[in-house]
Amino acid sequence: xxxxxxxxxxxxxxxxxxxxxxxxxxxxxxxxxxxxxxxxxxxxxxxxxxxxxxxxxxxxxxxxxxxxxxxxxxxxxxxxxxxxxxxxxxxxxxxxxxxxxxxxxxxxxxxxxxxxxxxxxxxxxxxxxxxxxxxxxxxxxxxxxxxxxxxxxxxxxxxxxxxxxxxxxxxxxxxxxxxxxxxxxxxxxxxxxxxxxxxxxxxxxxxxxxxxxxxxxxxxxxxxxxxxxxxxxxxxxxxxxxxxxxxxxxxxxxxxxxxxxxxxxxxxxxxxxxxxxxxxxxxxxxxxxxxxxxxxxxxxxx
Amino acid sequence: xxxxxxxxxxxxxxxxxxxxxxxxxxxxxxxxxxxxxxxxxxxxxxxxxxxxxxxxxxxxxxxxxxxxxxxxxxxxxxxxxxxxxxxxxxxxxxxxxxxxxxxxxxxxxxxxxxxxxxxxxxxxxxxxxxxxxxxxxxxxxxxxxxxxxxxxxxxxxxxxxxxxxxxxxxxxxxxxxxxxxxxxxxxxxxxxxxxxxxxxxxxxxxxxxxxxxxxxxxxxxxxxxxxxxxxxxxxxxxxxxxxxxxxxxxxxxxxxxxxxxxxxxxxxxxxxxxxxxxxxxxxxxxxxxxxxx
Ligand SMILES: Nc1ncnc2c1ncn2[C@@H]1O[C@H](COP(=O)(O)OP(=O)(O)O)[C@@H](O)[C@H]1O
Ligand SMILES: [Mg+2]
Numbered sequence: 001x002x003x004x005x006x007x008x009x010x011x012x013x014x015x016x017x018x019x020x021x022x023x024x025x026x027x028x029x030x031x032x033x034x035x036x037x038x039x040x041x042x043x044x045x046x047x048x049x050x051x052x053x054x055x056x057x058x059x060x061x062x063x064x065x066x067x068x069x070x071x072x073x074x075x076x077x078x079x080x081x082x083x084x085x086x087x088x089x090x091x092x093x094x095x096x097x098x099x100x101x102x103x104x105x106x107x108x109x110x111x112x113x114x115x116x117x118x119x120x121x122x123x124x125x126x127x128x129x130x131x132x133x134x135x136x137x138x139x140x141x142x143x144x145x146x147x148x149x150x151x152x153x154x155x156x157x158x159x160x161x162x163x164x165x166x167x168x169x170x171x172x173x174x175x176x177x178x179x180x181x182x183x184x185x186x187x188x189x190x191x192x193x194x195x196x197x198x199x200x201x202x203x204x205x206x207x208x209x210x211x212x213x214x215x216x217x218x219x220x221x222x223x224x225x226x227x228x229x230x231x232x233x234x235x236x237x238x239x240x241x242x243x244x245x246x247x248x249x250x251x252x253x254x255x256x257x258x259x260x261x262x263x264x265x266x267x268x269x270x271x272x273x274x275x276x277x278x279x280x281x282x283x284x285x286x287x288x289x290x291x292x293x294x295x296x297x298x299x300x301x302x
Numbered sequence: 303x304x305x306x307x308x309x310x311x312x313x314x315x316x317x318x319x320x321x322x323x324x325x326x327x328x329x330x331x332x333x334x335x336x337x338x339x340x341x342x343x344x345x346x347x348x349x350x351x352x353x354x355x356x357x358x359x360x361x362x363x364x365x366x367x368x369x370x371x372x373x374x375x376x377x378x379x380x381x382x383x384x385x386x387x388x389x390x391x392x393x394x395x396x397x398x399x400x401x402x403x404x405x406x407x408x409x410x411x412x413x414x415x416x417x418x419x420x421x422x423x424x425x426x427x428x429x430x431x432x433x434x435x436x437x438x439x440x441x442x443x444x445x446x447x448x449x450x451x452x453x454x455x456x457x458x459x460x461x462x463x464x465x466x467x468x469x470x471x472x473x474x475x476x477x478x479x480x481x482x483x484x485x486x487x488x489x490x491x492x493x494x495x496x497x498x499x500x501x502x503x504x505x506x507x508x509x510x511x512x513x514x515x516x517x518x519x520x521x522x523x524x525x526x527x528x529x530x531x532x533x534x535x536x537x538x539x540x541x542x543x544x545x546x547x548x549x550x551x552x553x554x555x556x557x558x559x560x561x562x563x564x565x566x567x568x569x570x571x572x573x574x575x576x577x578x579x580x581x582x583x584x585x586x587x588x589x590x591x592x593x594x595x
Contacts, residue, residue, distance in 0.1 A: 095484060100411075127486035137477040140500055149495070150485040197481070204485060 044071040046208055046238045047092060052106035054087050054096065060272030061087040063264040067257055067278050074234050076253035076281065077242045083259040084273025085242040089210050093129040094122040127154060130206035134213045136193035138185035143177050146185045146196055150204040163203060171199035172229050191222025195229065211241040215248065227252050246297055249281060256281040258293045349572060353565030361566055366532045372559050376567050378534045382543035386527065387517055389452035389538060390459055395509050398463025406471040407493050425461035430521035432457050437525040448538030451527030455519060459512040466508020470501040503589020510582035514575045520546040545571050
């Protein structure tokens, strides 16, 4: 069962109390029944975001977001398009460093260390915090070389083929590609390419994996395979997944954060992505504390 | 309004006018394309006819013979041109690719624009000016050499290689760079391991086209490498002969045999340039096909 502390992950907000019970689609309730007992483990933050604000020039994309990402849990970021989910995710592994004009303020601590702190090498941050992108982006190299890329990069060259096989197995792709390791990865199907990208990220053994809508470009069967994979990976690696598919969040995530675009400054026209509510997925979907969350998860959004 | 009584789908006078304009434009462009092809055919055929008498194996295996004699060749010029172009490419390929990589992958936007502007200006500098520049830098005092000629050619090649390379760097998907960086690669590693391997087909194409361009250059070699060399030489410290300058020298000669030899040499040069241009296209389409497969 959920502990009390788990239900108050969101830093205090003057959220409007939920009005009455929600009429939930029955399918979601069934999903929550099937949760593994692993959730009984205590929560341990891997990454803590505090008052994170990201601006692109004058435009605020993420406004004053504070949340914790917990070890061996799948955390979903949901919310309408443009609410800053991708931008926030990219502050975690400093990918926003590469975007001209992006300015990050606030603190992102990974195992207690500020990832933007002096003396922190973004290369090391990105090695520990892996990322999978919205569209599968394998290199135009062989399947093997794709997975070996990060290993070679970081000098993990002993037993290279063993490590590559291990990563492909963890990404549930080994059986499909073991006979074509030397073939160009672009010959794989979209779903296989995305699992290859997951294998490529897992190969360097990150302890946190960021996934930005990893299934949005895939067909339903490939999507199901990725979701199954996420449930398997949860015991080995901490996962943050951005999705705009609420069913997906309900199916794979232990914890869910809901973001929305809201007025940020005193100026009514200044709007940016704000964290509305963060808590156990089941609670967020069945007993949301905020009216806006309720509207979104019941499809009354917009 | 016109055509009110016409059926709603028949268009009316305005559409008819537009269709006529479109047909006219199509005809004009067809004509222009035909003229371009026709000029090429006329040039190739007439050069072939004029040089046919001197086109023999001897052209490739012998050096020039004294005035009035027949059966000479331009072996020294073919070898010289091959060496000059090879040396020039070995300078211009790395330099051009580095400039492109700097401008496209590392430079701030303003600097990149400046670099691009400089490349465009350099590409437009008359080749005789390049020849004179290298002459004042390298030849005055120390004399002509293969190196000086190759340097002059490479100065002409650099902007061609750099601009062509930059075009292919621009079509390497940003998502590939992100994938590499997200795995903890530095920008330099990303360029070396991901960007350049992906762009290599286009870089090769740009380089081959630059080779085709300078293989026939005359002006940059006029003051820098030899115009009068009639013996085979492969030492770049000394002046190297070249096909383009042989054509020039032969056609200035009062000897009619030399004139024929000039036409034959021109034909050889033309066939070489056409062949490598077509080869470049093949490399380009193979690289594209290979990337999709
Ligand atoms: N590179 C960028 N430059 C400028 N604005 C950007 C950039 N990337 C995203 N934005 C803006 O930031 C806001 C949040 O975008 P994003 O993080 O992609 O949202 P989401 O992933 O939730 O759809 C949007 O208004 C978007 O237009
Ligand atoms: Mg997004």
